[in-house]
Amino acid sequence: MAPEVLRGKSYTPASDIYSFSMIMWEFTSGVPPFNNRAHDIQLTLSICKDGERPEIIENTPQCYVDLMKKCWNEDPLKRPSSKEVFKLVEKVIFRSYHYGVSEELKCNIMEFINAPIGHNILATKSHSQACYSGHLLDFTSKKLNEILESEGSQAYYASHFSNGEVNEMPISEDLDDYIKTDEIN
Template sequence: MDDFYFKKKFKWIPCNEFKNVKYIDKGGFGIVYKAIWLNNDGDEEVILKCHNDLSVNLNEFLNEYRIISGLKDIHHQNLIHCDFHDCNILNHDESKIYISDLGLCQPVKSFLKKYYIYGVMPFMAPEILRGKSYIPVNDMFNFSMIPWEFTSRIPPFNNIAHDLHLSLGICKGERPEIIENTPQCYVDLMKKCWYEDPLKRPSSKEVYDIIEKWIFFPYKKEIEEIDKELKCNVMSL
């Protein structure tokens, strides 16, 4: 079962190839079942996840995983993007996404004594609007607007002028309104990323791990229990 998840590969499997489908639990993004997969290489116990009919469809959810993966790679090189927003995300095909416009991308240390302000205002962190130095978690505020766009289908603050009033509003805690029926775990992640105090925001690596668990390791506790059950069954044979 671990191998199935770590491979992180998707393929179409007809529903008639599953038997003994049993309900496990229901979460924010859907319902989880366990079942026996009638695989040609031998029957295998697997987890089935039935996603709800959300404004965030599966393709967009996987895209978000690829986006945070790219941002994580940038931060891993001790770099800050500094101008991360929706128009800098290029969808090459169904499986590849690139983060572009790296002209403002700079090493972390280069910002220790510089106080430049640039970016797309709705995506800019309040501390940057106040003239503070850039640090990697500034990019995480920018990132928080991406999942919000996925749920709203519109850019953040698209109905108001991007002027001094919006800048002051962001600094005072104004954020886009949460879209109705957005799963709570998704809401929690957005709010963590746009937190007022930058030091309380998660890193790109932490967000990557969270989204990875949502996609590839849903209901880890139940999966571990199934693994134990399988081992007990093997030992009793």
């Protein structure tokens, strides 16, 4: 789901392009994005606040990586339109058909195709809290935006995640635990 949709904005053609980038990534990895993590508020914050995206799989052809990164750009206005994506893909396919594939691209594609799946550390059992079917999130976009805009979120992250072991810490499902409340005198 695109970061702007997680923040409560409507689905748009640009959010569909973001989703397309996740499908592109799944083609390269063989597993759904973030399958090794709980699909919870922590992952949502990482995607929306830190711009986290799935790790690029080794040996993925550079032209494919470039298109995927354009499609998952944080700014929906910087993502290509579906027409632009079509033209880029068409250009690669027809250029290859009419003019032949460059040796460099041919080597990249063959290396990618022949890469042993064992090198893909992501091809593991999915996290028990990873969910890819339609379901309601355990938090609201309003609450997510409050967390993202909160002055206290920086301090919260610094105090709770400074050791870099975010995934091993117990995470509360109650968003109120993440929101700094100001006392009124």
